[in-house]
Amino acid sequence: MGTTKSNETYSAVSLSGGKDSSCLLILMIEKGLPIDCVLYADTGMEFPEMEAHIAKLDDFLFRERGLHITTLRHPHGFEWLMFEQPKQRADCLERRARLGMPPCGNGWPGVRVRWCTGELKTHLINKEVNRLKKENNACHFVGIAADESHRCKHAPTRRYPLVEWGITEAQALQICYGRGFDWGGLYEIYHRASCWCCPLQRIDELRKLRCHHPELWARLLDMDNRARAMFGPGPLGQFKQNWSVEQLEERFAREDGSTTA
Numbered sequence: 332m333g334t335t336k337s338n339e340t341y342s343a344v345s346l347s348g349g350k351d352s353s354c355l356l357i358l359m360i361e362k363g364l365p366i367d368c369v370l371y372a373d374t375g376m377e378f379p380e381m382e383a384h385i386a387k388l389d390d391f392l393f394r395e396r397g398l399h400i401t402t403l404r405h406p407h408g409f410e411w412l413m414f415e416q417p418k419q420r421a422d423c424l425e426r427r428a429r430l431g432m433p434p435c436g437n438g439w440p441g442v443r444v445r446w447c448t449g450e451l452k453t454h455l456i457n458k459e460v461n462r463l464k465k466e467n468n469a470c471h472f473v474g475i476a477a478d479e480s481h482r483c484k485h486a487p488t489r490r491y492p493l494v495e496w497g498i499t500e501a502q503a504l505q506i507c508y509g510r511g512f513d514w515g516g517l518y519e520i521y522h523r524a525s526c527w528c529c530p531l532q533r534i535d536e537l538r539k540l541r542c543h544h545p546e547l548w549a550r551l552l553d554m555d556n557r558a559r560a561m562f563g564p565g566p567l568g569q570f571k572q573n574w575s576v577e578q579l580e581e582r583f584a585r586e587d588g589s590t591t592a
Contacts, residue, residue, distance in 0.1 A: 333363070334513075335468065339392070340365075340468055341367045341368075341463060341467035341468055341469040341470065341578050342364070342365045342367045342368075342370045342469070342470055342472060343358065343367060343368050343369075343370060343459075343460055343463050343469045343470070343471050343472065344356055344366055344368070344472045345369075345370055345456055345460075345471065345472065345473050345474065346369050346370065346371045346385075346388070346474070347371075347452075347474070348371065348377070348381050348384060348388075348402060348524070349474075349523070349524055349525070350500065350503045350504040350507055350518065350524070351475060351476045351479075351493060351500060351503045352473075352474030352510060353384070353388060353474070353503075353507050354474065354493065354498065354502075354503035354504075354506045354507050355472065355473075355474035355492055355493055355503075356369060356388065356392070356474070357391075357506065357507065357510055357512070358492070358496070358498075358506065359472065359492065359494075359561055360391070360392070360395045360396060361513060362526065364492075366392075366396055366397075366398065367467070367469075368401050368463070368481045369392060369398065369399070370400075370401050370402045370403060370456055370459055370460070371385060371400050371402050371403065372400065372402075372403045372404070372451060372452040372455045372456050372585055373385075373402050373403065373404050374408075374409055374447070374451040374452065374526055375403075375404070375408045375409050375451075376409050376526040376527060376528050377526060377527070378517055378524065378527050378536070378544070378547075380514050380515035380516070380517045380524075381514065381517065381524055383515060384512065384514045384515070384517075385400065385402075387512065388512070393501040401459075403455040403456065403459060404455075405450055405451050405455065406450075409447065409451060409526075409528070410448065412436075412437055412447070412450055412451075412562065413436055413438065413439070414435070414436040414557065414558075415435055415436055416435060416436060416437060416501070417434065417435045418435060418436075423447050426552050430563075431563075432561075432563070432567070433561060434560075434564055436561065436562070436567075437554075437567070438558055438561075438562045438566070438567025439558055439566070439567060439568070439569065440529075440530065440531075441530065441531075441566055442531065445531075447526070447529075462585055466489055469488065470488050470490060471487070471488060471489045471490070472489075472490050472491075472492060473489060473490070473491055474491075474492075474493060474503075474578050475491050475493060475494060476493050476494070476498060476499050476500040476502075476503050477493060477494050477496075477497045477498055477499050478496045478499045478500055479500065496540075504518060511581075520539050520543050521536055521539060521540075522536060523536075527540060527544065527547045527551070528547075528550075528551055528554065529572055530570050534574075534579070537579055537583075538583055538586075539578075541579075541580070541583050548580075551570075551576050552560065552576045552577060552580060553574075555569070555570045555575055555576035555577065556576075557569070559575060
């Protein structure tokens with residue numbers, strides 16, 4: 332059920348698991364476009380529903396093209412990077428010693444230092460894509476929607492088919508729904524289906540996390556308590572600039588009437 336390639340270019344497709352990249356993969360399969368590999372970076376901090384969605388896409392890909400998704404993972408994972416990764420730069424170690432902070436761990440990621448995206452996604456995908464470009468003359472297919480085209484980084488070996496086809500984010504989601512991919516309802520609850528522990532998500536998304544995924548909320552509360560104990564109340568140790576997860580728990584409990592405090 333594979334397709335005959337019109338040229339010798341190796342086709343590598345990035346898959347984040349969200350609506351845009353999922354739509355890209357589905358349409359490339361339907362349109363008979365060549366696919367040689369599909370690369371997915373697993374952060375280890377995905378919603379259970381996202382894990383099930385990736386497994387469903389993998390089944391679809393194997394059924395239609397005889398391929399499986401290539402899953403890339405950091406050798407240690409998110410919590411090791413957050414709490415245990417040794418710091419090596421002398422200036423960093425000196426600053427931490429001066430502030431009474433441990434010589435290891437990155438603490439919570441933030442707007443300026445999104446080490447999570449870099450270490451767990453971008454670096455892994457780029458390293459593999461660069462290897463494939465060198466060895467196989469690979470072209471990298473990326474799922475960015477037409478209304479997000481400002482995010483595109485154009486290069487001769489990179490393509491953005493959803494932009495070329497004029498497919499918006501809303502249309503991408505409906506295409507996925509129409510093919511039976513619904514993420515177990517994630518997009519009916521959350522604005523984005525990214526890592527559940529992301530400190531950059533909106534307060535309302537966190538309120539939903541507490542309501543719909545209490546087991547993940549409990550884990551997030553534990554992680555934030557550990558971070559504050561380790562790094563203090565500064566940017567590395569506190570989940571959000573003005574909120575710890577514990578403070579959010581108290582706020583949400585007051586709002587839903589589960590406490591009178």
